[in-house]
Every structure is written in structure tokens, then in C-alpha cells.
Amino acid sequence: MSAIPALAVDNLSVEFRTRSGIVKVLEHVSFSVGKGETIALVGESGSGKSVTAFAVMGILDAAGKVTSGTAMFGGSDLLKQSERDLAELRGRELSMIFQNPRTALNPIRRVGQQIADVLVRHGGATRADAPKLAIEMLKKVRIPDPERRAEAYPFEMSGGMCQRIMIAIALACRPALLIADEPTTGLDVTTQAVIMDLIGELGRDSGMATIFITHDLALAAEYCDRIVVMHAGHIVESAPSQTLFADPRHPYTAKLLAATPGETASLAELVSIPGNLPDLRREDLPACRYSGRCERLVGRCAEPLPHQTIGDRHGIACWNPL
Amino acid sequence: MLKLLLSRLATAVPSVVGVLIVTFMLTRLLPGDPAAYFAGLAASPQAIAEVRTKLGLDKSLPEQFVAYIVDLAHGNLGNSLSTGQPVAAEIVNRLPASAELTLVALFVAVAIAIPLGVLAAVKQGTWIDHLCRVVTTAGVSLPVFFTGLLLAYVFYYLLQIAPAPTGRLDVFISAPPDITGFYLVDSLLTGNAETFWSALKQLALPAISMAIFSLAPLARMTRGSMLAVLGSDFVRTARASGLSSRTVIFTYAFRNAVLPVITTLGMVFSFLLGANVLVETVFAWPGIGLYAVNALITSDYAPVQGFVLTMAVLYVVLNLIIDLLYGLVDPRVRLDA
Numbered sequence: 021m022s023a024i025p026a027l028a029v030d031n032l033s034v035e036f037r038t039r040s041g042i043v044k045v046l047e048h049v050s051f052s053v054g055k056g057e058t059i060a061l062v063g064e065s066g067s068g069k070s071v072t073a074f075a076v077m078g079i080l081d082a083a084g085k086v087t088s089g090t091a092m093f094g095g096s097d098l099l100k101q102s103e104r105d106l107a108e109l110r111g112r113e114l115s116m117i118f119q120n121p122r123t124a125l126n127p128i129r130r131v132g133q134q135i136a137d138v139l140v141r142h143g144g145a146t147r148a149d150a151p152k153l154a155i156e157m158l159k160k161v162r163i164p165d166p167e168r169r170a171e172a173y174p175f176e177m178s179g180g181m182c183q184r185i186m187i188a189i190a191l192a193c194r195p196a197l198l199i200a201d202e203p204t205t206g207l208d209v210t211t212q213a214v215i216m217d218l219i220g221e222l223g224r225d226s227g228m229a230t231i232f233i234t235h236d237l238a239l240a241a242e243y244c245d246r247i248v249v250m251h252a253g254h255i256v257e258s259a260p261s262q263t264l265f266a267d268p269r270h271p272y273t274a275k276l277l278a279a280t281p282g283e284t285a286s287l288a289e290l291v292s293i294p295g296n297l298p299d300l301r302r303e304d305l306p307a308c309r310y311s312g313r314c315e316r317l318v319g320r321c322a323e324p325l326p327h328q329t330i331g332d333r334h335g336i337a338c339w340n341p342l
Numbered sequence: 343m344l345k346l347l348l349s350r351l352a353t354a355v356p357s358v359v360g361v362l363i364v365t366f367m368l369t370r371l372l373p374g375d376p377a378a379y380f381a382g383l384a385a386s387p388q389a390i391a392e393v394r395t396k397l398g399l400d401k402s403l404p405e406q407f408v409a410y411i412v413d414l415a416h417g418n419l420g421n422s423l424s425t426g427q428p429v430a431a432e433i434v435n436r437l438p439a440s441a442e443l444t445l446v447a448l449f450v451a452v453a454i455a456i457p458l459g460v461l462a463a464v465k466q467g468t469w470i471d472h473l474c475r476v477v478t479t480a481g482v483s484l485p486v487f488f489t490g491l492l493l494a495y496v497f498y499y500l501l502q503i504a505p506a507p508t509g510r511l512d513v514f515i516s517a518p519p520d521i522t523g524f525y526l527v528d529s530l531l532t533g534n535a536e537t538f539w540s541a542l543k544q545l546a547l548p549a550i551s552m553a554i555f556s557l558a559p560l561a562r563m564t565r566g567s568m569l570a571v572l573g574s575d576f577v578r579t580a581r582a583s584g585l586s587s588r589t590v591i592f593t594y595a596f597r598n599a600v601l602p603v604i605t606t607l608g609m610v611f612s613f614l615l616g617a618n619v620l621v622e623t624v625f626a627w628p629g630i631g632l633y634a635v636n637a638l639i640t641s642d643y644a645p646v647q648g649f650v651l652t653m654a655v656l657y658v659v660l661n662l663i664i665d666l667l668y669g670l671v672d673p674r675v676r677l678d679a
């Protein structure tokens with residue numbers, strides 16, 4: 021990790037206004053990713069991984085509100101930028117790839133045009149040479165027969181192909197930070213590996229920082245330098261991948277790993293972690309949102325969560341770690 | 343695109359055949375005996391029978407149907423019994439009046455409803471959204487003849503800004519030369535400003551009545567469809583790529599959102615074809631709707647038949663246009679064809 025992180029999120033809290041009241045979806049979320057580093061954000065469904073990404077990108081729904089925190093990126097705080105300044109950064113300096121490539125592309129616009137739109141928007145090209153550059157991008161993400169494919173519509177392509185288009189859109193302007201939100205969910209195993217390799221490779225070439233959101237611990241371990249574990253809107257543990265696998269300290273991480281039998285395990289298949297995520301709408305949410313499911317509960321667990329760092333960059337938010 | 347056109351044309355054939363049969367049967371089943379009506383009140387049974395033979399009404403239904411089809415093939419829709427004029431010529435003469443009214447109404451409705459719906463969705467929860475809701479609610483709850491009467495009452499009778507609701511032109515103004523049959527267009531083409539203004543003033547109230555009526559479904563559909571699309575994944579992608587809000591709203595969101603609006607447009611247009619009859623009656627508009635109503639009252643079935651047939655053909659053509667328009671916007675439809 022370099023001295024200045026590409027992105028440093030500190031103390032981020034996000035609330036959603038819903039019909040049944042305010043939901044504190046994220047609380048005191050802090051993490052950082054260095055230049056050229058790849059980190060994984062893992063956690064069960066509903067733990068707030070996507071919301072974290074959306075908050076950083078400034079594309080939360082109208083119902084969502086950032087209530088505290090900073091996200092330092094290239095010397096400025098993304099959370100305090102005006103929408104206009106953010107729009108300048110998005111797609112050029114920070115990009116995002118979404119789950120579900122089929123619905124994430126405009127169904128009635130040729131894929132080449134969709135790539136060209138981004139290039140033109142960020143001054144990378146004029147309308148006249150954008151199509152040629154778009155085809156270059158298609159080559160980079162190894163789409164066969166790119167000239168013809170540029171004229172295709174998303175519905176004429178497979179899920180894996182669509183995801184490559186998404187990658188081409190996201191990386192068209194060589195961003196400094198890429199957030200990939202479950203980019204391989206719904207793709208078959210071979211395509212998964214191809215997509216992951218592609219992101220890794222293109223990222224390495226340009227020293228891009230990558231946040232890889234996933235359910236899949238094995239995949240995270242294989243491709244990421246560091247893993248950040250989320251639970252119910254809190255970050256419970258973060259450590260370099262090997263350290264986390266060898267020496268998990270938070271009870272939740274330990275359960276996750278114990279429930280990950282081997283190479284192919286994913287959180288989606290987990291049945292063995294007792295209990296569910298707490299209902300975030302509750303007024304009296306406990307300080308530690310895992311306490312309802314935890315076997316190592318002690319008296320202090322009701323106090324505000326500690327954030328301790330052991331050794332080199334291994335952070336835990338727990339009063340009674342393993 | 344040509345393939346799409348041909349396949350859609352082919353599917354239109356059965357509907358046209360159906361329409362032919364229905365229009366034929368419909369007028370035969372209407373109450374009232376045209377022979378008795380035209381022989382006059384004091385006619386003897388022989389006189390009535392004579393008229394019946396002359397009209398071909400004594401033949402069997404299949405024979406009458408064949409005669410009807412043969413006539414149609416020659417562009418002959420029969421003669422009006424009350425005026426003696428050929429129905430086809432009469433309909434061709436009157437169609438531009440109805441078409442001008444309907445198209446202007448539709449144009450006004452679209453020009454208001456679509457921007458209103460888009461703005462209401464983009465600025466959800468603001469005053470413009472509330473305005474949209476009020477307009478759509480009012481629009482659906484006011485029947486078109488009522489709006490027509492109300493407008494005529496307020497703007498002609500009370501305020502006296504609108505001209506008398508009696509036809510396409512002020513009585514002292516002569517009609518423009520017949521080029522397209524649309525007075526607004528013809529008067530402009532011949533550079534006749536006076537006629538243009540008169541035609542526009544006469545057109546305003548009936549067109550607005552119909553526009554108000556068709557505004558509601560269009561605005562509501564635009565708003566709903568826009569909201570759905572704005573919340574979709576690909577709009578989020580577009581925003582995450584930093585595309586300007588203009589590109590996001592128009593190139594990405596609106597083009598997708600317009601698809602169901604096109605369908606609604608087709609529906610609204612066919613409502614308008616029906617609403618024409620009422621509005622033309624209220625404003626003494628010399629279109630085919632008024633013609634049909636007058637014919638219906640006198641059991642003059644040839645014009646009624648001609649009217650229904652014209653409407654049906656218009657409806658089929660309209661659906662064809664809607665399908666083509668849809669295909670133009672949505673590549674997925676083109677492929678299905």
C-alpha cells in the first residue's frame with residue numbers, strides 16, 4: 021500500500037427514509053484502498069455493501085442520506101462535492117461496475133454507442149472518433165469481432181459479454197478507482213474467472229485501485245490484497261487476505277470462514293451462521309449489531325464498539341475477539 | 343423494417359374482413375325500416391314494397407352482402423337516402439374536417455402531456471408533480487362532451503372571446519382552396535391570414551375539449567413510465583458514468599420510457615375517433631362524426647356503414663403506424679418481426 025490511499029472512507033453513516041421509519045443502513049464505516057491495491061468488501065446480503073459503494077459514488081436513491089463521514093479521494097471529499105463536480109469525476113476518475121450486466125446496460129442503445137457516450141462526455145474523444153475508440157475498448161476487453169459487436173444491442177449478447185461491455189464503459193477513461201459490485205454473480209464459473217482476470221489485468225496496467233464487492237470469500241481471497249468484512253452496516257473486521265484466513269479475530273468472520281468449506285464456497289450457500297441480520301429499523305439497535313447472534317457475548321458488548329488495530333493493519337470492532 | 347411492415351399488414355387483413363362483416367350486419371340489425379321511412383308516413387304497403395325492391399332490401403342477406411362487397415370493391419359505399427349523394431364522396435369531403443380536429447387535439451395533448459409527465463417524474467414530489475396529478479385526475483373525470491359544452495358556455499356565451507360554435511369558419515369568411523382539406527394548412531399555403539385566424543379560432547374550443555380528454559392518460563403514462571425507467575439499473579449506470587443529466591434524462595431514460603407512451607398514444611387516438619362524434623355534434627363541426635349522427639337519426643344506413651368502415655380502416659392504419667413507430671424506437675421489436 022502506498023502512503024496516500026486512493027480512497028479513504030472515514031466514519032461514513034447513511035440513513036434511508038422509508039415508510040416504516042428511518043433505517044440506519046450504515047454506521048461509522050471506515051476503510052481505505054491504496055493506489056494499485058485491490059480490496060474485497062464481503063458480507064451477507066443486506067449488510068450494506070452496495071449502499072457503501074453508492075454513497076461513495078454519490079448515486080444513492082433520493083431516500084438515502086449521508087449523515088456523517090468523509091470519503092477522501094484525490095485530495096477532496098467526495099461526500100461534500102456538488103453533483104456537478106461529482107458527475108465530472110464519475111466515469112473518469114472513479115467508475116463502477118454493477119451486478120446484473122443485462123439490466124445495467126441501456127437496452128435500446130448500441131453497446132458501441134454506450135461506450136462512446138462516456139468517452140465523449142469526459143473529453144476523451146470527439147463524436148467522430150468515439151466509435152473507433154469504443155472499438156479499441158472492445159478489443160481490450162477481448163470481445164471477438166469488435167467492429168460488428170459494437171453495433172449490437174445488449175439483448176443480442178450473453179451475460180458475460182454484457183459484463184465485458186460494462187467493464188469497457190467503466191474503464192474507458194482509465195479511472196483511478198474502480199468499484200465492482202458483484203461483477204461475476206450470475207455468471208458461470210469459467211466466465212467468472214475470465215472477468216476477474218480481465219479486471220485485475222486492466223487495473224494493474226494503470227495502477228488502478230479496486231474495491232471488489234462479493235459474497236464469495238474464496239474469490240475474494242484469490243484476487244484481493246485485503247478483505248473488509250461487513251455485517252449489518254458495520255465493518256467488523258479488515259485484514260490482509262492471508263491474515264484474515266489464517267487468523268480471523270471477529271466471531272462473525274470466524275463463523276464465515278468456518279462455513280466456507282473450500283474453494284467454491286460462497287456466502288449465498290451459507291446456512292450455518294445462526295440468526296439473521298438484525299432489523300435495522302429498530303430504535304434500540306444494540307451497539308454491536310452482531311450481539312444478537314454472537315456466542316462470545318460479554319457485559320461490555322453493550323458499550324459503543326471499540327475499533328482496535330492489532331499488528332500491521334488488522335482491524336477488529338469487537339470487545340471480546342478470538 | 344419492410345418485413346415488419348408487411349407482417350403487420352398481413353395481420354391487419356383478418357380485422358378488415360371482420361369489420362366488413364360487422365358493419366354489414368350492424369346496419370341490417372339496427373331498428374327502423376329504411377324502406378318505410380323513405381316511402382313516407384302515408385305510403386301504402388305497395389309503395390313501401392317498391393322502395394324495398396329498389397333498395398335491394400328484399401333480397402336474402404348473403405345476396406345483399408355480396409352486392410355490398412362488389413360495390414365496395416368499386417369504391418362505392420352506396421348513396422345516402424336522405425340527400426341522394428354518394429356516401430364515399432361525402433366521407434372524403436368531410437374527413438379532412440375530422441382529421442384536422444383530431445390531429446390538432448392530439449398534437450396539443452402530446453405537446454403538454456409529455457413534457458408535463460417527464461418533469462413530474464424528474465422532479466417528483468414538487469409542485470409540477472402535483473400539477474400533473476391534478477391535471478390527470480381532472481382530465482379523466484370530465485367527459486368530453488361536457489368539457490365541450492362548458493368551454494363553449496364560458497368562452498363563447500359568458501366571456502365572448504370565442505366565436506360561435508358553428509363549424510369550421512366564420513360565416514363571413516370563405517373557405518380556402520382545397521389543397522389538403524385542412525383549413526389551417528390550406529390557408530397558410532395560400533397566404534390567407536384572415537382565413538387562418540378564423541379557422542384557428544373555430545378550431546380552438548373543440549380541439550381543446552378533445553385535448554383535455556386525451557391529456558390525462560398520456561401524462562399519467564409518461565410520468566409512470568419515466569419514474570420506472572429513472573429507477574432502473576441502466577440509468578444508474580449512466581449516472582455512475584458521469585453522463586450529463588440531459589443525456590441521462592433524454593437519451594437514456596426518455597427513449598426507453600416513451601415505448602409505453604406510444605402504445606397509450608394509439609389508444610388515445612382511437613378514443614378520440616369516438617369522441618369526435620360527440621364534439622362535432624356540440625360544435626356543429628362538419629366532419630364525418632356529425633354526418634354519421636345525422637344519418638343514424640334518419641335510419642339512413644349507407645352513411646352509417648360508410649362511417650363505421652372508415653373508422654375501422656383508420657383504426658387499422660393507426661395501429662400499423664403505432665407498430666412501426668414502436669419498431670423504430672425499440673430494436674427488440676424489429677428483431678421479432
Ligand SMILES: Nc1ncnc2c1ncn2[C@@H]1O[C@H](COP(=O)(O)OP(=O)(O)OP(=O)(O)O)[C@@H](O)[C@H]1O
Pocket residue numbers: 036037038043045063064065066067068069070071072081083084300
Ligand atoms: N432505497 C432504499 N430504501 C430503503 N432501504 C434500502 C434502500 N437501499 C438499500 N436499503 C437497505 O440497505 C441495506 C443494505 O443494502 P445493500 O443493497 O447495500 O446490501 P448488500 O450488502 O449490497 O446486499 P446484496 O449482497 O444483496 O447486494 C438493506 O437492509 C436494504 O434494505
Ligand SMILES: [Mg+2]
Pocket residue numbers: 069070071201
Ligand atoms: Mg448489493
